[in-house]
Amino acid sequence: MVSRRQWFMRFLLRSLTQRVGRVAVATFSVTIAVAIVVSALGLSRGIRDKLGHELKAYGANIIVTSPAGLDQREAEEALSTMPGVDEFTFQLYGSVMAGSAGSAVSAVSEVAAIELIGMDIDESKGWKLAGRLPLKGAGEALVGSDVQAALNLELGGALELEGEKFSLVGFVERGGPEDGAVMLWLPDAQVLLERPGTVSAALVRAEPGGLEEVVGGIRRALSVAEVKTLRQVARAEEIFLGKIELLMGLVSIVVLLAASISLSSTMSATVLERLKEIGLMKAIGGTRRGIGVFFVSEGTAIGVMGGVAGYLLGVLAAMAVSKGAFGSIIIVPAVLLPLGVALGVVISVVASLVPLLGALRCKPSVILRGE
Amino acid sequence: MTAFIEIKDVLKEYGTATALRGVSFAVERGQWCAVVGASGSGKSTMLNIIGGLDSPSSGCVSMDGVDLCALGEDPMARFRRENVGYVFQQSHLVPYLTSVENVMLAQYFHSLTDEDEAREALARVGMDHRLGHRPSQLSGGEQQRVCIARALINSPKVLLADEPTGNLDRENTTLILGLLKRLHTEEHFTIIMVTHDAYVAGWAGRVVTMEDGLIVKDEPSDR
Known part of the structure; x- marks a missing residue:
C-alpha cells in the first residue's frame, strides 16, 4: 500500500523527470525572470552603497x-x-x-x-x-x-x-x-x-x-x-540616490512584467499540451481541486527550481555588472534568495493558473475529443 | 422497476447541430450492449452522457437510481470514479507513467493506491510482463489492455467502451473482446460498448443501432 502523499510525490516526480525538455524550458523561463529581478535589486542596493561611498569625496x-x-x-x-x-x-x-x-x-x-x-x-x-x-x-x-x-x-x-x-x-x-x-x-x-x-x-x-x-x-x-x-551637498546626494533607486525599481518592474508575460505563454503552451491529460484525469474521477493541486504543485516545483537557479544567476550577473561599472564586486544579500524563490513560485503558478482554470472548466468529453 | 441505466428523452445540441434527438434507452444490470451506427449518428455522445462525461441539453439520465443530471461537476466526478470504468478508442494513457502507474492513477483519484492491486489488475488483462513500460513502449493492443485494467481497478458498476478496438488489428481486437467477454460472463460486468464494426458488435448480447441522433433498432445479438 502506498500512501496518497507518497503516490502524489511519485506522480509529481515522474511528471518532472520524464518531461525533461518541457520542464527545462519552463524552469529556464522562471530562472531568467528571477535572475533579472535579483540582479536589478542587488545592483540597486549595491549602487546605492557604491555611489554613497563615491559621494563621500564631496566631504561632510x-x-x-x-x-x-x-x-x-x-x-x-x-x-x-x-x-x-x-x-x-x-x-x-x-x-x-x-x-x-x-x-x-x-x-x-x-x-x-x-x-x-x-x-x-x-x-x-x-x-x-x-x-x-x-x-x-x-x-x-x-x-x-x-x-x-x-x-x-x-x-x-x-x-x-x-x-x-x-x-x-x-x-x-x-x-x-x-x-x-x-x-x-x-x-x-x-x-x-x-x-x-x-x-x-x-x-x-x-x-x-x-x-x-x-x-x-x-x-x-x-x-x-x-x-x-550642508544642504546643497546633502540634498543633491539624496535626490541623486533616490533617482537611481527609482530607476532600478522601475527597470525591475518592467523586466518582471515582460518576463511574466513570456513565462505565461510558455506555461500556457505547457498546460495546453496536456489538455488530454487533464481530460483523462477528469474522466477517471479527478475533481477540479485534485487535478488543480497537482498542476499547481508542479508549477511550484518549477518555480522553486527556477527561483534558486535565478538567484544564483542573478548574483553572478550583478557581480559581473558591478565589476564592469565600479571595478569592484557588489555582494547581493542572501535575503534575496527566499525572495527570488517566492517570486519564481508566484510567477510560475500564476502563469499556469490561467490556462489550467480554463481547462478545468471544460467537459472531459470535449477535451478528449480534442476540441 | 427502474432499469440499472436509464436515459429518457435525451436531447443534445452543440450550437446549431443536434447530436441526440430525444433518445430513450435502458440497460439492465449485467447486460453487454453494443451501440452501433455510422460516424455522427450520436452513439459516442450517448455514451458520454451515460457516463457523465457530458450533460444533455434536456432529458434525464439515471444510473443505479442516481439522477446524473442533478449532480454538479465535482459530485459527478466522484460518481464517475465510484461507478464507471472507461475504455477509450485512443487509450489516453499518461505518457510519462508506466503501465502500473497509469492504473494507480485511477486508484489515487478513487481512494488509496495499492501497487499490488494494480499489478493484479494488469495480470488480469495479461499485462503482468509489461508493468514498468511506458505507453510509448507498448503496442496499441497492449495500451488498450492497460486502459481496461485502469477501468477495472476501482471495481466499477459499469464499463463504458468507446470504439475499444477501433485502432487495433483483428488479432488484438479478438484479444480485447475476449477480455470483455470474460469480464461479462465471469464477473457479470455491465458493459456498454460503442462501435461501428458489426464483427465487434456481434460479441455483445444486445445491439442498439443509431442513426442521425435516434435509436432505430434495438435487438439481441445473433452471435
Missing part, C-alpha cells in the same frame, strides 16, 4: 560648531555611537604668524598672519596635492596654494609658525578655504594654538536619507553645539 554633509569650541572627547563619544553617522573628523581653526625659514633656495619672506587648520590629514580627500601628506607627529605641514604663492614657499623648505619650525612636505589646491591656510595634524595645531582637547568643528558624514535623524541626535547629545546641514 553636517557641520557641528560651538562659539567656545567643542570638547573633543565628549563629541567623539557622542558621534562614534550615533546611528546613521558614517564617519566624522574634527578641525581646529586659528590664526598664526608665519614665515618661511631655513630653505636653501628661498630667502626669508616677511612674516604674515595666516589661517591655520588642524585636522586629521589622512582622511582629507579631494585635494590636488603636490608632494605628500604630512606624517603625524613628525613636525610636518601642508600648505595651501595661496599661502605658498604669498610666502614664496618651496617643497622641502621650512615654515615657521609662532616660532615653531615645520617641514613643508606638500602643497594643496582645492578651490576652498584650505588654499589660504596652513594645515597641521590636529594635535600639533592644538599645541600651537594652546587649545588642547578642544576643536572648532566636527565635520560629520551622515548616511544620505538619515540626515534629519542624525542632526536631531547631535543636538540632543551636544547641547552647546550649533548643528548645520
Whole structure:
C-alpha cells in the first residue's frame, strides 16, 4: 500500500523527470525572470552603497560648531555611537604668524598672519596635492596654494609658525578655504594654538536619507553645539540616490512584467499540451481541486527550481555588472534568495493558473475529443 | 422497476447541430450492449452522457437510481470514479507513467493506491510482463489492455467502451473482446460498448443501432 502523499510525490516526480525538455524550458523561463529581478535589486542596493561611498569625496554633509569650541572627547563619544553617522573628523581653526625659514633656495619672506587648520590629514580627500601628506607627529605641514604663492614657499623648505619650525612636505589646491591656510595634524595645531582637547568643528558624514535623524541626535547629545546641514551637498546626494533607486525599481518592474508575460505563454503552451491529460484525469474521477493541486504543485516545483537557479544567476550577473561599472564586486544579500524563490513560485503558478482554470472548466468529453 | 441505466428523452445540441434527438434507452444490470451506427449518428455522445462525461441539453439520465443530471461537476466526478470504468478508442494513457502507474492513477483519484492491486489488475488483462513500460513502449493492443485494467481497478458498476478496438488489428481486437467477454460472463460486468464494426458488435448480447441522433433498432445479438 502506498500512501496518497507518497503516490502524489511519485506522480509529481515522474511528471518532472520524464518531461525533461518541457520542464527545462519552463524552469529556464522562471530562472531568467528571477535572475533579472535579483540582479536589478542587488545592483540597486549595491549602487546605492557604491555611489554613497563615491559621494563621500564631496566631504561632510553636517557641520557641528560651538562659539567656545567643542570638547573633543565628549563629541567623539557622542558621534562614534550615533546611528546613521558614517564617519566624522574634527578641525581646529586659528590664526598664526608665519614665515618661511631655513630653505636653501628661498630667502626669508616677511612674516604674515595666516589661517591655520588642524585636522586629521589622512582622511582629507579631494585635494590636488603636490608632494605628500604630512606624517603625524613628525613636525610636518601642508600648505595651501595661496599661502605658498604669498610666502614664496618651496617643497622641502621650512615654515615657521609662532616660532615653531615645520617641514613643508606638500602643497594643496582645492578651490576652498584650505588654499589660504596652513594645515597641521590636529594635535600639533592644538599645541600651537594652546587649545588642547578642544576643536572648532566636527565635520560629520551622515548616511544620505538619515540626515534629519542624525542632526536631531547631535543636538540632543551636544547641547552647546550649533548643528548645520550642508544642504546643497546633502540634498543633491539624496535626490541623486533616490533617482537611481527609482530607476532600478522601475527597470525591475518592467523586466518582471515582460518576463511574466513570456513565462505565461510558455506555461500556457505547457498546460495546453496536456489538455488530454487533464481530460483523462477528469474522466477517471479527478475533481477540479485534485487535478488543480497537482498542476499547481508542479508549477511550484518549477518555480522553486527556477527561483534558486535565478538567484544564483542573478548574483553572478550583478557581480559581473558591478565589476564592469565600479571595478569592484557588489555582494547581493542572501535575503534575496527566499525572495527570488517566492517570486519564481508566484510567477510560475500564476502563469499556469490561467490556462489550467480554463481547462478545468471544460467537459472531459470535449477535451478528449480534442476540441 | 427502474432499469440499472436509464436515459429518457435525451436531447443534445452543440450550437446549431443536434447530436441526440430525444433518445430513450435502458440497460439492465449485467447486460453487454453494443451501440452501433455510422460516424455522427450520436452513439459516442450517448455514451458520454451515460457516463457523465457530458450533460444533455434536456432529458434525464439515471444510473443505479442516481439522477446524473442533478449532480454538479465535482459530485459527478466522484460518481464517475465510484461507478464507471472507461475504455477509450485512443487509450489516453499518461505518457510519462508506466503501465502500473497509469492504473494507480485511477486508484489515487478513487481512494488509496495499492501497487499490488494494480499489478493484479494488469495480470488480469495479461499485462503482468509489461508493468514498468511506458505507453510509448507498448503496442496499441497492449495500451488498450492497460486502459481496461485502469477501468477495472476501482471495481466499477459499469464499463463504458468507446470504439475499444477501433485502432487495433483483428488479432488484438479478438484479444480485447475476449477480455470483455470474460469480464461479462465471469464477473457479470455491465458493459456498454460503442462501435461501428458489426464483427465487434456481434460479441455483445444486445445491439442498439443509431442513426442521425435516434435509436432505430434495438435487438439481441445473433452471435
